[in-house]
Amino acid sequence: MPTIIRSSMMPFSRVQFLASAALAAAVLGGSACTASAAPAAVAPPPVKAGFDYQIGGAYTPPSGVQVVSRDHGDAPAAGLYNICYVNAFQAQPGSEGEWGDLLLRDANGKVVVDEDWDEALLDVHTADKRTRVAAKVNAWIDDCAAKGYQAIEPDNYDSFTRSRGLLSDSDAQAYIRLLSAHAHAKGLAIAQKNTSELAGQRQANGLDFAIAEECGQQKNCDEFTPAFGDHVIVIEYTDSGLKTACSRWSSLSIVRRDLDVVPKGASGYVRKTC
Template sequence: MRLLATVLAVVLLGWATPAYADPLPSGDDVDYQLGGASDDIPDTVGIVVRDRRAAPMPGRFNVCYVNGFQTQPDEKRFWRGHWRLVLKDHGRAVVDSQWGEWLLDLRTPARRRALARIVGRWTERCARDGFDAVEYDNLDSFTRSRHLLSRDQATAFARLLVRRAHDAGLTAGQKNLASWDGTTVGYDFAVSEECGRWHECRRYHRSYGDQVLAIEYRRRDFDRTCAAYGEQWPVVLRDLDLTPDGRHRYC
């Protein structure tokens, strides 16, 4: 009887271990390819981040970029068909002026669930296409919402997105908002843009240890991040447009 109980416990523990628990590959460089996909990268690059509409790169650990908290600039027609889910101030869409993207309306549980269904379908497509993980841009969008959105609303939505990623068999990456520990809602790793520039790398390390992908856009910030964390994290120096022929440097 004791043997049977032991066997059952082992089986149940095996079932309880999620497929998405595998961490990021260790010892590999990362390439950030949102401005266009290219297979012409060094053999040391084992992690590739690409837009959800691009194909994953064979033989690499592929992260699918999904704009989960804002709209893509070229998808305005799609979002006009879901206009109630776009954040508005006095009837006008609230825009992230740096990128020309509309913010999504996370203010009620019903709207968060509706948005999670849309973004969840994109996530499932990432999984079907062969991606291994997903990063949801951009968790700190609420800071550019004219005080219409709160941190609590953003993190509540993040919890829904992480659940959709895990249901699809993908690991989920927290994008920005270094001051918040996304592991509390199940994020598996972090994607940091310019933590060296903004002196945020220590915060990511505190939450995620070696499970961080770091992207820098200025040489001095890249050098700083490499010196402090290059032995633990993949760190890449890229051009702001992330073009295939643009700047690529690795620690």
């Protein structure tokens, strides 16, 4: 799969939660645009802001950082714009038992796994399962809101591309509309993570900004900007990717991190900007 980073080294804590059936019914029954439209109070991160990607562990943000993304198990950084990371489309390693029949299985009953990260895919193929998966993830979103985060980063939007044809982009979009409606109801903005092929549907899906990994390395940051303008955060993992992103898309928020996104002070830590 493309190099998509998530905090697989740190299993998430789980909040047991029974979702509002009324909200789910409203999202499923209404039009995508109406159900997912962001209220005026929701604000995306500022553009061309100093950004730090801390999903592998929180630490004091470097000087000049205005926006931080952290795992939902961590507290937000005081005084900054904080994005709350949730692994919304796949199960953290070791947490599979918490999902029961919501893990995606093939015709032989075998769980479908993202082998690069050893993460089981979640089954969002039916309206019933989408609603039940969203109930669990929306509990994390509630926790993010309670902690004082301003936005949500739901990872693995593109899991359908690793589903062996068992999931479609329509399934992914129907599911993310449940999350965006809930995030907006909590006053939180919500990001589109990678998945540039669906950027043109971002308004219908209620997505407010984009987080794009390695679009400098892949030379495709301009697949996000027609839909999101400069509301794109770019994360690179190589010096060459950083150089390309900075030279071609300097109006965006850009950072280079190490592949494991380790905290400052840990072995292998890298953070560079334009």
